[in-house]
Amino acid sequence: METQQEKEILRGGQFIVKETKCEDVFTPEDFNEEQKMMRDSVKEFNDREIIPHKDRFEAKDYALTEEVMRKAGEMGFLSVSVPEAYGGMGMSFVSTMIVCEYISSGTGSFSTAFGAHTGIGTMPITLYGTEEQKKKYVPKLASGEWFGAYALTEPGAGSDANSGKTTATLSEDGKSYKINGQKMWISNAGFCSLFIVFARIENDKNITGFIVEQDPSNGITLGEEENKLGIHASSTRQVFFNDTVVPVENMLAGRGEGFKIAMNALNIGRIKLAAACLDSQRRITTTAVEYANERKQFNTRISDFGAIKRKLAEMATSTYAGESASYRAAKNIEDRIAMRQAAGNSHQEAELKGVEEYAIECSILKVAVSEDLQNCADEGIQIFGGMGFSKDTPMEAAWRDARIARIYEGTNEINRMLSVGMLVKKAMKGHVDLLGPAQAVADELLGIPSFDTPDYSELFAEEKEMIAKLKKVFLMVAGAAVQKFGPDLEGHQQLLLAASDILIEIYMAESTILRAEKNAKRFGEKDQEIQIAMAKLYLYNAVSIVEKNGKESIISFAEGDEQRMLLMGLRRFVKYTNYPDIVDLRNTIAEKVKAENKYNL
Numbered sequence: 048m049e050t051q052q053e054k055e056i057l058r059g060g061q062f063i064v065k066e067t068k069c070e071d072v073f074t075p076e077d078f079n080e081e082q083k084m085m086r087d088s089v090k091e092f093n094d095r096e097i098i099p100h101k102d103r104f105e106a107k108d109y110a111l112t113e114e115v116m117r118k119a120g121e122m123g124f125l126s127v128s129v130p131e132a133y134g135g136m137g138m139s140f141v142s143t144m145i146v147c148e149y150i151s152s153g154t155g156s157f158s159t160a161f162g163a164h165t166g167i168g169t170m171p172i173t174l175y176g177t178e179e180q181k182k183k184y185v186p187k188l189a190s191g192e193w194f195g196a197y198a199l200t201e202p203g204a205g206s207d208a209n210s211g212k213t214t215a216t217l218s219e220d221g222k223s224y225k226i227n228g229q230k231m232w233i234s235n236a237g238f239c240s241l242f243i244v245f246a247r248i249e250n251d252k253n254i255t256g257f258i259v260e261q262d263p264s265n266g267i268t269l270g271e272e273e274n275k276l277g278i279h280a281s282s283t284r285q286v287f288f289n290d291t292v293v294p295v296e297n298m299l300a301g302r303g304e305g306f307k308i309a310m311n312a313l314n315i316g317r318i319k320l321a322a323a324c325l326d327s328q329r330r331i332t333t334t335a336v337e338y339a340n341e342r343k344q345f346n347t348r349i350s351d352f353g354a355i356k357r358k359l360a361e362m363a364t365s366t367y368a369g370e371s372a373s374y375r376a377a378k379n380i381e382d383r384i385a386m387r388q389a390a391g392n393s394h395q396e397a398e399l400k401g402v403e404e405y406a407i408e409c410s411i412l413k414v415a416v417s418e419d420l421q422n423c424a425d426e427g428i429q430i431f432g433g434m435g436f437s438k439d440t441p442m443e444a445a446w447r448d449a450r451i452a453r454i455y456e457g458t459n460e461i462n463r464m465l466s467v468g469m470l471v472k473k474a475m476k477g478h479v480d481l482l483g484p485a486q487a488v489a490d491e492l493l494g495i496p497s498f499d500t501p502d503y504s505e506l507f508a509e510e511k512e513m514i515a516k517l518k519k520v521f522l523m524v525a526g527a528a529v530q531k532f533g534p535d536l537e538g539h540q541q542l543l544l545a546a547s548d549i550l551i552e553i554y555m556a557e558s559t560i561l562r563a564e565k566n567a568k569r570f571g572e573k574d575q576e577i578q579i580a581m582a583k584l585y586l587y588n589a590v591s592i593v594e595k596n597g598k599e600s601i602i603s604f605a606e607g608d609e610q611r612m613l614l615m616g617l618r619r620f621v622k623y624t625n626y627p628d629i630v631d632l633r634n635t636i637a638e639k640v641k642a643e644n645k646y647n648l
């Protein structure tokens with residue numbers, strides 16, 4: 048049951064039909080003193096324990112990853128999201144995002160080990176474990192005495208995670224299960240002390256989760272370390288279970304509940320993965336501008352060339368956008384958890400429901416930030432020219448390490464389709480009213496457009512109007528597609544991908560504008576000149592993406608008069624009254640980044 052308080056904050060996915068006020072979004076500028084201290088302490092740890100050893104991580108020094116994980120445990124960083132009752136710090140959701148963000152930028156190897164342990168390796172127990180399970184395992188995981196791994200994927204079951212063939216068979220005395228099967232791509236497998244294993248009991252429709260202690264004498268064997276493109280020192284191995292005996296007390300939640308556990312653990316993993324990409328983007332931008340300010344060609348610093356300025360501006364802008372959207376969603380989750388707790392839910396229930404509510408935003412962030420990181424690293428290589436292609440400079444490893452973020456925690460294709468699919472489901476359940484607003488857009492298309500001269504004197508007045516119009520594009524396209532295909536929409540994947548890109552761009556652009564607006568109101572427009580420019584640049588790019596995807600969608604499912612009407616609507620909704628001077632915006636942003644010689648926005 049939804050509480051009264053919960054009704055007052057935007058539900059997950061509701062951003063697409065409702066306006067958000069800038070005062071209602073949380074931004075990185077809102078970090079409190081404790082959060083800033085935590086951030087600085089994690090940064091210092093990263094600078095001391097990880098960055099200086101990048102060569103060793105690249106040389107596949109798996110032992111180093113384990114050693115640094117232990118040190119992170121000593122510092123308490125593995126326990127931030129674990130409740131105090133089980134030896135953790137019980138920090139807020141936003142604080143746990145901060146730790147995840149700043150600990151992850153040194154190397155993808157450590158970032159993956161950290162994420163796999165603290166997220167999918169520990170959270171299933173804190174969120175679904177019984178009191179006994181939590182007491183027995185969580186304190187060890189929180190301190191770093193033990194490390195966790197998450198064994199879901201199998202050779203034949205990747206994206207289709209519920210199709211695994213690993214079995215769990217109850218013993219005759221009913222006291223234990225025997226697990227048999229093969230898991231693949233298991234992060235931390237080489238040094239973990241326990242696995243969260245998903246297996247099927249008899250012919251159950253859904254898999255079941257188990258806590259399985261690592262014990263080679265109990266039928267657990269490991270494959271060799273995988274030879275990977277990136278994240279070289281992250282341990283990734285196959286795990287074979289051969290008559291592995293697991294006491295019945297180690298079943299997580301209930302029989303057949305494993306798929307739900309797996310999906311909810313991934314929701315948290317997705318938003319944390321976005322956080323884990325952010326500081327990497329920042330470091331890549333900083334490294335790129337440092338090089339561009341040094342490197343001369345044609346007797347000119349390359350950072351003075353328009354082509355390089357364009358790249359620096361886009362890199363900084365996507366980083367700023369990623370920060371804006373990630374912390375907006377993180378605070379929504381945190382608030383929802385707090386409200387649920389205030390209404391009497393246990394921490395466990397509150398956290399589960401809080402994150403589940405914003406699963407759409409988690410998928411959006413996972414896709415957007417992982418792709419922005421990849422683009423950033425790619426442009427970083429380009430700025431370094433030939434040197435960018437050399438293993439002796441940092442861009443090469445950053446680019447390779449970034450690549451995995453688009454694959455794990457659900458591929459970006461799966462997350463794109465999920466984001467729209469979940470939104471449509473929420474609409475069907477009546478949690479988000481898409482139908483009413485979609486009908487209003489359809490009516491508007493039949494009406495005569497207003498020719499009034501709008502008043503754009505207030506900061507972001509036109510941009511906010513653009514956001515409202517982009518939302519209409521989504522409602523127009525999604526509404527018409529749902530009407531046309533009904534439940535068969537699921538089979539029209541290219542349409543779903545296009546709709547998802549529209550949804551993603553709207554969330555990212557709106558979050559960026561709201562952050563810049565909030566900060567301009569409190570720190571002044573002059574102070575926020577660059578941030579305002581970034582918000583405008585991000586929106587302009589978003590409008591182009593929305594236009595492209597909107598057009599593609601409409602042409603794919605509408606014909607004749609309907610197609611003409613929808614395309615006309617699209618043109619109306621992506622049209623600025625006053626187009627921003629994008630070259631000027633990029634130059635302004637780039638000059639700031641150049642002058643600071645780092646990303647400092």
Ligand SMILES: Cc1cc2nc3c(=O)[nH]c(=O)nc-3n(C[C@H](O)[C@H](O)[C@H](O)COP(=O)(O)OP(=O)(O)OC[C@H]3O[C@@H](n4cnc5c(N)ncnc54)[C@H](O)[C@@H]3O)c2cc1C
Pocket residue numbers: 163196197198199200204205206207231232233234235275278283451454455456457458459460461540
């Ligand atoms: C380095 C690394 C670490 C990992 N760590 C872990 C871990 O710790 N624990 C764990 O359980 N797993 C882990 N994984 C597995 C990872 O989650 C899977 O690789 C991922 O979910 C994709 O599954 P797959 O590789 O089988 O690809 P597939 O599912 O075969 O997908 C291949 C392609 O087909 C697309 N595709 C698949 N299904 C559909 C569909 N229905 N519609 C449209 N397109 C589709 C995908 O998007 C992708 O582009 C890891 C993987 C790697 C590479």
